[in-house]
Amino acid sequence: MSLLEVTGLTAGYGQARVLHGLDLTVEPGEVVVVLGANGAGKTTTMRALTALIPHGGTVTFDGAPLDGLNPAQIVGRGVSLVPQGRGTFSHLSVLDNLRVGAALRRDTAEIKADIDRWCEVFPILAARSGQEAGTLSGGEQQMLAVARALMSRPKLLLCDEPSLGLAPKIVSELFSTLGDINREQGTALLLVEQNAELALGLASRVYLLEVGRVVASGDAEGFRADESIRRAYLGL
Amino acid sequence: MDIFLERLFDGITNGTVYAIMALALVVVFRGTGTINFAQGEMALFTTYIAWWLTTQGVSIWIGALVAAIVGFLLGAVVERTLIRPVRKRNDMATLIVALGLFTGFNALAGLLWNSETKPMDGLFPGGQDDYVGVGGARLYFDALGVWLFVILMIGAVFLLFNRTRLGLNMRAVADNPESAALSGVPTGRILMLGWGLAGTIGSLAGVLVTPLSAQQLSLTTMFPILIYASAAALFGGLDSPIGAVVGGLTIGLLEAMITGYVDFIGGTLPQTAALVVIVAILLFRPTGLFGTRQMERL
Numbered sequence: 288m289s290l291l292e293v294t295g296l297t298a299g300y301g302q303a304r305v306l307h308g309l310d311l312t313v314e315p316g317e318v319v320v321v322l323g324a325n326g327a328g329k330t331t332t333m334r335a336l337t338a339l340i341p342h343g344g345t346v347t348f349d350g351a352p353l354d355g356l357n358p359a360q361i362v363g364r365g366v367s368l369v370p371q372g373r374g375t376f377s378h379l380s381v382l383d384n385l386r387v388g389a390a391l392r393r394d395t396a397e398i399k400a401d402i403d404r405w406c407e408v409f410p411i412l413a414a415r416s417g418q419e420a421g422t423l424s425g426g427e428q429q430m431l432a433v434a435r436a437l438m439s440r441p442k443l444l445l446c447d448e449p450s451l452g453l454a455p456k457i458v459s460e461l462f463s464t465l466g467d468i469n470r471e472q473g474t475a476l477l478l479v480e481q482n483a484e485l486a487l488g489l490a491s492r493v494y495l496l497e498v499g500r501v502v503a504s505g506d507a508e509g510f511r512a513d514e515s516i517r518r519a520y521l522g523l
Numbered sequence: 524m525d526i527f528l529e530r531l532f533d534g535i536t537n538g539t540v541y542a543i544m545a546l547a548l549v550v551v552f553r554g555t556g557t558i559n560f561a562q563g564e565m566a567l568f569t570t571y572i573a574w575w576l577t578t579q580g581v582s583i584w585i586g587a588l589v590a591a592i593v594g595f596l597l598g599a600v601v602e603r604t605l606i607r608p609v610r611k612r613n614d615m616a617t618l619i620v621a622l623g624l625f626t627g628f629n630a631l632a633g634l635l636w637n638s639e640t641k642p643m644d645g646l647f648p649g650g651q652d653d654y655v656g657v658g659g660a661r662l663y664f665d666a667l668g669v670w671l672f673v674i675l676m677i678g679a680v681f682l683l684f685n686r687t688r689l690g691l692n693m694r695a696v697a698d699n700p701e702s703a704a705l706s707g708v709p710t711g712r713i714l715m716l717g718w719g720l721a722g723t724i725g726s727l728a729g730v731l732v733t734p735l736s737a738q739q740l741s742l743t744t745m746f747p748i749l750i751y752a753s754a755a756a757l758f759g760g761l762d763s764p765i766g767a768v769v770g771g772l773t774i775g776l777l778e779a780m781i782t783g784y785v786d787f788i789g790g791t792l793p794q795t796a797a798l799v800v801i802v803a804i805l806l807f808r809p810t811g812l813f814g815t816r817q818m819e820r821l
Contacts, residue, residue, distance in 0.1 A: 337705060339701065339704070339705075357704070357709075358704035358705055359704055359707045359708060359709050359710070362705065362706065362707035363707060367705070368705050370701065370702065370705060373699070373702075374702050374705070375699070375702065376694075376695050376698040376699050376702060376703075377698060377699070378694070378698050378815060379691075379694060379695060379698055383691060383694070383695075386688075386691055387691060387692065387695040387702075387703065387706045387708065388706050389706075390688075390692060390695075390703075390706045390707040390708045391707035432702075435702075435706065436705070436706075438706075439706065439707055
């Protein structure tokens with residue numbers, strides 16, 4: 288059984304519908320990437336899955352429906368989102384950001400252990416632990432946002448364009464860390480990206496989105512090899 | 524010298540009350556992004572409840588406790604039923620609801636307890652001889668009691684914000700509601716608790732200040748205090764609890780000194796003086812002394 292099973296997902300803003308019946312699945316421990324141009328509906332998909340906006344269609348996670356839950360309840364079920372751009376609390380210290388990430392947990396000792404773990408994975412967070420998040424650089428904030436999302440110990444981590452606005456060196460570091468997390472923790476990843484080359488290196492499967500629909504899908508290897516897809520959609 | 528000291532004591536006493544009223548405004552503003560103009564009248568209503576209980580033979584301490592609890596419930600219920608449904612539409616709608624509540628609670632208090640002025644017991648002994656001499660000036664016990672009470676309350680609020688999980692969640696929701704929700708913080712419940720907390724703080728401010736006020740308990744008791752508290756919150760920065768305290772004390776001292784030493788203002792124009800302070804601060808420093816957030820929502 289799939290970890291995440293999305294069938295006929297529709298969503299939009301006010302009268303404007305952005306997603307027109309989207310199907311996708313994520314298996315336990317898998318890395319899946321959703322590619323697509325600006326306006327294809329990538330961010331809308333992420334926001335619909337985490338109940339930041341209402342949706343139609345059905346979303347099943349870990350055998351039970353997510354439809355009708357609020358964002359906090361969805362976190363409780365094991366889905367965590369790193370939103371696009373600023374996913375941090377800019378006036379809270381780095382340490383407090385991580386503590387908020389564990390808002391639903393009651394295992395104080397384990398929370399401390401997790402904070403230590405992510406500070407080891409992202410050493411810059413340890414160095415800046417008392418600083419307000421807003422004073423961090425873009426790359427540091429993105430790492431903090433990822434660590435904050437991981438503090439709820441999700442089974443599925445959603446990342447909305449984690450590479451946006453970051454220097455290439457930082458991006459490749461971040462992606463290799465995401466790969467490590469996937470291997471070591473078994474956390475499934477669903478990434479939305481414009482940086483196709485990098486994302487395809489990390490993912491095992493790909494969905495290609497165009498105006499709110501999946502127009503192609505398959506395994507990442509095949510996508511990289513397919514000349515027509517490369518030229519038409521990926522700009523490689 | 525002794526007159527100066529007495530004015531200083533008066534200024535501190537009023538200032539501490541403005542400070543906690545301003546703190547109530549700040550708690551709501553941080554969470555909701557609006558100034559709750561009804562905060563003063565909600566406090567007036569619960570102060571009437573405390574007064575009414577004393578007329579039934581109940582101790583004022585119990586009355587204050589009941590006022591604090593009713594204030595909490597009132598704040599929480601108002602947020603859940605009136606503010607939340609309109610908040611997402613626009614900020615003007617929230618403002619209109621707050622103004623409606625302002626007149627509503629005032630009218631309700633008038634309806635239940637008529638508009639006559641009512642003398643009210645203080646929490647602390649307030650007799651003619653209940654004072655200690657300081658440098659020739661009299662420091663009355665009731666003023667001293669208010670100082671201590673307010674210091675304890677401010678301490679409690681700071682501990683809540685900085686040492687508890689609930690406080691951390693409140694700060695997170697104030698900072699970035701969406702990421703707070705994505706972290707599993709129940710944002711709706713946190714906002715409701717914030718309004719409840721503000722209701723409690725306001726109610727205690729009302730019970731503390733009314734017995735010291737020249738006009739005791741009447742339908743207009745809380746309005747000038749809300750004006751001063753708004754000035755204090757703006758002065759300190761609307762999203763800063765420390766700013767609220769510093770702002771409250773500053774406004775209280777300014778009021779005491781201006782009315783005491785500037786003849787043409789005397790006892791009739793202090794509110795105008797406070798409003799001039801608001802305007803001046805907004806002109807030169809739109810975020811206030813300790814504020815961080817741009818106040819575009821106003």
